[in-house]
Amino acid sequence: MKVKKLCKTYPNGFAAVNNITFGIKENQVLGLLGPNGAGKSTTFNILTMDFPASQGDVQIMNQDISRFNTQQNGNKMGLCA
Numbered sequence: 001m002k003v004k005k006l007c008k009t010y011p012n013g014f015a016a017v018n019n020i021t022f023g024i025k026e027n028q029v030l031g032l033l034g035p036n037g038a039g040k041s042t043t044f045n046i047l048t049m050d051f052p053a054s055q056g057d058v059q060i061m062n063q064d065i066s067r068f069n070t071q072q073n074g075n076k077m078g079l080c081a
Contacts, residue, residue, distance in 0.1 A: 001047070006056035008042050016042040019056075 001024040008017040017039040024030050032040040045051040047058065049065060058065040061073060 001061075002057070002059040003047070004057045006043065006046065006058065007054045008039070008046060008051065009054045017046070017053075 003023070004021050006017055006020050007015065009015045016037075020039075020043065022030070032038075032043060034040055042051065046053050047060075047065075049068070049070070060068045060077070
């Protein structure tokens with residue numbers, strides 16, 4: 001997974017995620033740490049396709065997140081909240 005310059009701004013103007021970039025290699029585990037309101041849940045909601053990003057790029061298995069087929073490849077990822 002590759003995340004590049006990810007941003008999420010809500011309609012009320014609140015910037016929950018502001019320009020984050022990171023990568024996760026196959027078989028790696030990612031954890032996000034931070035205080036309340038830091039954008040952790042929003043980031044995971046974007047990565048699981050529950051929320052759209054305002055800006056930035058997300059690639060899963062070398063595909064843009066908008067073209068990722070969860071029916072075919074969803075079993076290759078996991079989320080624990």
